[in-house]
Amino acid sequence: MPLESAQEFPAIEDYGIIGDCRAAALVSRNGSIDWVCWPRFDSPSIFAALLDRERGGYWKLSPTDPYSVERHYVPGSNVLETRFTIGSGSAVLTDLMPVRDSAHSSMVPDHEILRQLTCTSGELQVQTALVPRANYGEKACRIRELGKLGLRVDCGQGVYWLRSSIPLCVEDSFAFAEATLRAGQTLLFSFSYSEHAPAVLAPLEQVSRRIEICVEWWRQWTAQAQYDGDFRDEVIRSALTLKLLSFTPSGAIIAAPTTSLPEHIGGSLNWDYRYCWLRDASLTVRILLELGYWEEATHFLDWMLHATHLTQPELRVLYTVFGNLAPKERESKVLRGYRGSAPVRIGNAARDHLQLDVYGEVIDAAAQYAFHGGTLDRETQKALIGFGNYVVKHWQLPDQGIWEPRTEPRHHTHSRLLCWTALDRLIDLHNQGKLQRAPIDEYKRHCDAIRREIVGRGWNEIMQSYVSVLDGDQLDSSILLLSWYGFEKPDFPRMQSTYRAIRNKLGTPDGLLYRYEAQPQEGTFAICSFWEAEYLALGGGTTEAANHLLRNLLTYRNDLGLYGEEIEDGTGHALGNFPQAYTHVGLIGAALSLSQRQKGEQQLAHRREGATAQQPHPTVARN
């Protein structure tokens, strides 16, 4: 059974996300669940129409007649409501994946999507179609009807069950139904997955109650947020999205729940983001701590330091949610990609990259935790010293850099910045008595050497700007983080002129930023714009300028408050994997810094104040 409009892909921003902090589903505006991987984020898909309308598989539930759509999350929760309206009536579709802790008893399915469609006025004809395709569309699944137990789909190691309050017609590998709903009538569905037998089958009469319990669970979680500054709703939505992208059993946070949504429509910049990038650590821990989510921050830090134990002191760029090496990259032979953007990649080749910035990001994350009052146990201290020693030995090497270009390694200024950050934070931790037995004199010597190299070779005198690679002449938005990590004060002349250069060269008239001078072309990079707003909020500009830019950036979120990795210049469409944790971290960070400045509170307390002033710049005489 083909989709209603087999060839029409929804816009990326037309998707919403639901999840249970172990896996996630993407739901389109037309009520179609087009992406689900169970039992965890990086498992093979059962629905992948997101990447191939005909072969991917989906589960649709919507009116049969043309309709208009409004949608929102139930306030304070990740429970999605989609309102369909047609001439004769309207209905509300509620979608969610129950969070395990929100279960009213332990006897609940391992993994489950609940859907409730209620006619709120008039009368309308609705349809549902379940088309499962296992393993990234490679395998059509046989559906069996088992009486009152429901429909069973056997695929590989697991079993899927669909329970429905209306009977579905089964045609071997798909099932469908149509029904007329009148005001007050409701259809209920439970779609579940289990790798253990006997599986738990959800009684449908409990669905409404379970939805209420789940909403309450999310609201209690939201109520913990300690933020009362500008853009509170947007900050809370971003925090909720970040929570959805966390993997509760281990504490890891993935970059995005999808693979291969393109950075350029029709292009090949399609990557698998269903893993955990250490690159995100520092910024993520900062926002979790400052929003008051200590449990999540601690859990994430524990995951980061202990799940990576097998490779320490060497760190890989990315790991699976359980701290294993991400799978080798392969290309799907079945899925043709979002709007023809091939290939669809599974796994990520960046796992073998050398990215020296990750050491600084991990150490800075631990330092923030300690400076906020957390305790670093002896094992953690030992791991941090191991990372520091690794930096001492390797900081002069070229690497792939923060953006992981698939080119030869280069001497990235950002990587040097984070190597400096790594040693600078270890020195600070030692000075505050939070780190014992570290070779501090050696750290100081190398820290100074890295600083000299950045201010000497990372600065281009002709361009009057810090540049992407040492002795280079290309710009890079990641250089804005020099202030974030405390290397340069935001109002220092070099930083000001660097900012102007980046805005002029990488900025768009709409106020967005490209991450670098890109070949091939791609969208503007959303977090870079938030870095710009935060740079202004930290003192690089006025609070009004920061507020204005943030307000402008908020116009690019979708109707549910979600961002992808990139924003298409001109159209404002989302590009890249969706939703993107890094972008939402950037939004929260910028709002936090702005709020702190407005209130006169200390910003980014983990940095040494006035790093620029402590280390006068040498006179640089270069071409």
Add this chain to the structure above:
Amino acid sequence: MNWSSWILSGFVATLALSTLLATSHGVGLTRLNIPYLLGTFVTPDREKARLYGFIAHLLNGWVFSLLYVFIFQATQRANWWFGLLLGLAHALFSLTVGMSLLPSLHPRMASERHGPVAQRQLEPPGFMALNYGYQTPLSVFLSHAAFGAILGSLYRLV
């Protein structure tokens, strides 16, 4: 009756049975999780059920091995192939009679006739436990055959 031999051989055979069933689950031969199935007789809590079920399964194995040992003694025959035959018969009985009775015996198991309700939500096994994966009978036959063979070869007749 050689009690000390029964205790030792019964324990080893039960460990082997548990290990084989867990391995079958791990490699995808079956979804059947015997500890969870047994544990949910007494608790709906997933984690507790697995623990209680594991203990119950060990004790079960020991009790069943006693039955095997009675047959060994009665026939004055205890060797690996006779034990293996008993194991296959045991598996056949469990898969047919045992599994068909399970929805009636298990306080939390749903039935195909009534569907799941609040107190009964567990998926029933179906004929030969095929609902738990079409290779489940293979897994059950293999593990019980090994159980019987180990018992038959280790037990010393008196």
